Amino acid sequence: MTVIFKNSQSISQDAKGSVAALGNFDGVHRGHGYLIQSLREQYQNRPLSVVTFEPHPRQLFFKEAAPFRLTNADERNVVLEKMGVDFIFQIDFTQEFASLSAHDFVHNILHNHLGVTHIACGNCFAFGKGRSGSIEYLASETQSLGIGLTVLEPLQDGDEVISSSRIRHLLRDGHPRKAAELLGRVWSVRAIVQHGDKRGRTIGFPTANLLLGEHVEPMCGVYAVKIALPNGEMRDGVANVGYRPTFGQQNECRLEVHLFDFNQDIYGQELQVWLHHFIRSEKRFSGLDELKGQIAKDALDAKDFFSNLEIIR
Template identity: 40%
Template sequence: MPSIVPPDSPFFARNEAFVHWGGEGDMPVALRGAVVAIGNFDGLHRGHRSIVAATVALAGEQAAPAALLTFEPHPRRFFAPEKPLFRITPPDVKAMVAARLGLAGMIELHFDAALAATTAHDFIEKLLVERLGVRGVVVGHDFHFGKGRQGTPAFLEEHGAALGLAVRILPPVTEDGQAVSSSAIRASLAAGDIGRANQLLGYRWLVRATVRHGDKRGRDLGYPTANLALAPDCGLRHGIYAVRAAVAGTVHMGVASFGRRPTFDNGAPLLEVHLFDFRGDLYGRAMDVEFVAFLRPEERFVTVEALIGQMDKDSAEARHLLGESNLGAPSLLCPQQS
């Protein structure tokens, strides 16, 4: 599979001046008078990035900064808190992706009852123009906003123009005749189809967590692991994966298991990452884990010896896949690799 993002893509250069603002206090100077892309942007996938690219272009025309305007918690979680929502990119990972897209920053507004009750007209006039002082807006063709989702792209275009806003509406991006969407990516990850998910994303999907103490069983098996607890609503298929993991700016190849460890305790889902040729203490350290390929489903083994034998095979397969010169979708991790 060829690289989805060309070598000169901003994906390979993080904007070190990127500002992640949570909406409290005064607007940071770097984001004042911005042109904003508005949406939830879960995944910041290829469809979202067409909106971001148009935002950066419009900002250039306006001699203004370009920013992402998004919401936390995700509105679906606000309106239906009882329904799990598999987040492809939680806020910190979303900011990590956004910082590579030529944006000055990300504005993250708290989604609460007051915001949900804001009329479409007030969303434009009171929030966008008066509070945030934006100069332009870019949205997707299906963007709705305001109380009861009454605001439409056409409404935004008409009323925004009356208030002096430059407005751009973008069509969907399609793949094999289907719109690239967060839902399609969630479905691919749930099926273990990492290749498809990464193709739709345009980069390799990754998670970020802190290494925690475990039962040290992996060390006894000859495969010490870094244990990471992912969000309870993580919908990734349980199984074994070839991964790359970044710790303190250095990237290591490895193999990972996500699941309940049916051979031992069938406990709560846990991501266990074994880094090849690594020695050191990782407890309490932040780790980014990038998923390259699905190797096999999680399974229960009758003996520990059978499990170790399969782990040897998994590691060999992961080393082979990770050693190939063309790994497909580009990486968001540091290019340095051990």
């Protein structure tokens, strides 16, 4: 089981001496997995850790920007645990921390506080106030402290680097299956079921309403989805991401999920929803009858997708 240390916590002795991967790890995609696995293979007998930051630095420096995260902290940490990470050092990324010099980050945080013995990062990693800490500086300082350093070129898919920003673009452009190839798993959202306007129930398609929160907003439209209930039960379904233009101007993007063959009260419960396949773009309908007919077709399309998926497997 992975142990998570947050900013104010003392580091236990068994966590000292770890080999650590550094980065934001938003999405924990195949490139991140390559970095972590390389470190594991290099040091099989030492505890493996990740040094990461919360919130994501972009959330501090670009507060007015649209939500962009592929994973929130809890989702990220679950994936890191599945990758076999022993310890997660989750540092609070505050204005005070952002003002820390590159020297203090290496000497006070990595060496004195966390006690790491070897670190690994991508070749574009920058740190310290104003991102003043370069890879060359990191190499010099770690060598002086007896800390090993591995710097890796980013993993590529074809001619392009696998990156969180590339995956965000794929989701925003309606390509969840290609995004899944780069992530190494289907992209998902974990969120609490909110009370909605209950219109879906009146037309025979009740939905669980989820807010995307800090998650990136994928292309608005309809998706074939799988849903995990709090008890671990898995369901197929169809979901709409968007602003429900049929019902007038909406200010908030929602993920509205219809679970097939399901009629239970799940308000206030947390669901995990995987976006497997983009079916169509969001559109405005002339009224409830036209909307109802389209949702019925969308549900059939989603069922066909999952039926064919099982045949391929």
